[in-house]
Amino acid sequence: MTVRGDETTENGTPVRHDTRWWQSVRLRFGLLLALALLPWLLLSALETYAELDRARVSQSRLADIVASSTVAEVGQTLEAGRLGLDAAPQIIADLGCEAGSAEVLDRLGVYTALIVKDATNAVICQNPSSVSDLVLENPDAFSADKLFRIEAGLLGTGDQAQMVVVLQTVIRSSGHTYTLILPENLGRRDVLDVTLGAGSRITLTKLDGTGIVGLDRSEERNQFFLDRIADADVSLLDYTNRNGENRRSAARYFKYLGIYVSVGRPVRFENILSLINPYTSVMLPILAWLVGFGLIWIGTRSMLLAPISKVRRTARLFAGGKMDSRVRLSDSAAAEVQGLAYSFNSMAHQLQERDLRIADNMDEKDTLMREIHHRVKNNLQIIISLLNMQERKAVGAEAIEAISETRTRINAIAIVHRGLYESTDLRGIDVAPFISRLVASISESIGAEEAGISVKQSVAPCHLSADHAIPVALFIVEAISNAAEHGVERGGTIHIDIQCPETGVLQIDVADDGRGVGDPDAMRGIGTRLMKGFARQLAGTLVFQDNAPGLTARLTLPIDDSPEQPFQVSQKRR
Structure with a gap:
């Protein structure tokens, strides 16, 4: 049972006071230090909250800019591919198949293959030669007023096959089909993962809402979503996908291509590197408290606890009859404890003389x-x-x-x-x-x-x-x-x-x-x-x-x- 320090037994013998752990001077000093740092912590927390809010707004604006820029760049890439298909017959006719196809691919940059087939679907020119087969998925048929299309396809190269974006046009005079192959990621996936997050993606959608790339086979664009996308300008739209995730999309309709290009990303995307500084401002008071508490833990031992323990042991020896017991402290003890030891020694000397x-x-x-x-x-x-x-x-x-x-x-x-x-x-x-x-x-x-x-x-x-x-x-x-x-x-x-x-x-x-x-x-x-x-x-x-x-x-x-x-x-x- 814990008793007060001034309690005594029936015969006047003092009862030892059993202190609890939370009554330790170290913990009390630590609490005082925490109270002293509390205003700093609160202000830092408020500043961090404001900084995080600013960082989110800034990140959102930056993501919108990057997404809009990506939409424009993808459109330009597809427009360049269309122009390349228009120029390819003349270039190949002037330079020949090998040199002409290489020239076209070199000018277009991100395009990886060029295939030319005659009216019987026989390959008459191909670069690179390793391309073995190309199969289109649900292509729209050519017609008298539609000689250009963008489709999804499966391209075979050796023993492997990969999804690609296919640009095709038919030369009406000769019946030849010219095909350009573009990687499914359009050459920008890595950039999007770094700047917009792993959940971002580029989507190419046909006029009827079916996806070319970026959409699941069973997923279709909501017509209401497509109607909100303007021509010539990038539109910023918020929507919820089939998984219930809130997303934000930058999209544009390219009428000369006949497709919608959009870049979607998670609404609450945050770049962790931008949050280091705000969280650091909160951690500084906590780190200061930890360092201060550590110093208190070490300092109180040499300045208070160890000297007080010596005084207590000496007092017990004195009370046990060793009247010549005296307290001897080092210079590291606090001045107040040294004063206590001096008073104890003086009292002990007087008591010994009186005894x-x-x-x-x-x-x-x-x-x-x-x-x-x-x-x-x-x-x-x-x-x-x-x-x-x-x-x-x-x-x-x-x-x-x-x-x-x-x-x-x-x-x-x-x-x-x-x-x-x-x-x-x-x-x-x-x-x-x-x-x-x-x-x-x-x-x-x-x-x-x-x-x-x-x-x-x-x-x-x-x-x-x-x-x-x-x-x-x-x-x-x-x-x-x-x-x-x-x-x-x-x-x-x-x-x-x-x-x-x-x-x-x-x-x-x-x-x-x-x-x-x-x-x-x-x-x-x-x-x-x-x-x-x-x-x-x-x-x-x-x-x-x-x-x-x-x-x-x-x-x-x-x-x-x-x-x-x-x-x-x-x-x-x-």
């Missing part, structure tokens, strides 16, 4: 207390000696008995004071040796051996304060004397049982195996009254129990079992 002074005072008080207990014991011994002298002069059994009882009681008090000044703990005594001396003294006083009385004891290890020891000693004196006088006066056993259970209660039983009393409540003697008085003084409970045979006097009293440190002999620390 030495207290130890000296304790030694002095300890000596005085021992001297007092010793003198009290000696004075009591003097009183006992005077009583012994008085006893020898006394006349009459009652006087002698009274003096003997008084001497026994005073001797019990003397035994307590002897136990106190001989003990290392001046606030109390050990019960076992104290009871052993007391029983020996009482046995000698009552003449137990001569009277055939056996006194046995069973004492659990426990500790009695000085305030408890004297009343307890006097109670035991009266209980043993009462048992010897009224219970086992003709011989028997007296048993003393002292128990110290963990419940904080001391129980003293003084039992004999004598004749008993029958009714314990009827006991009214002086000894009984004294025992009851001692019980009241100890805030305890006295119970007499007839054992048949014998009588038990049980005293139960509360004792202080708190973990307070008793007054002990101090050891000077230098």
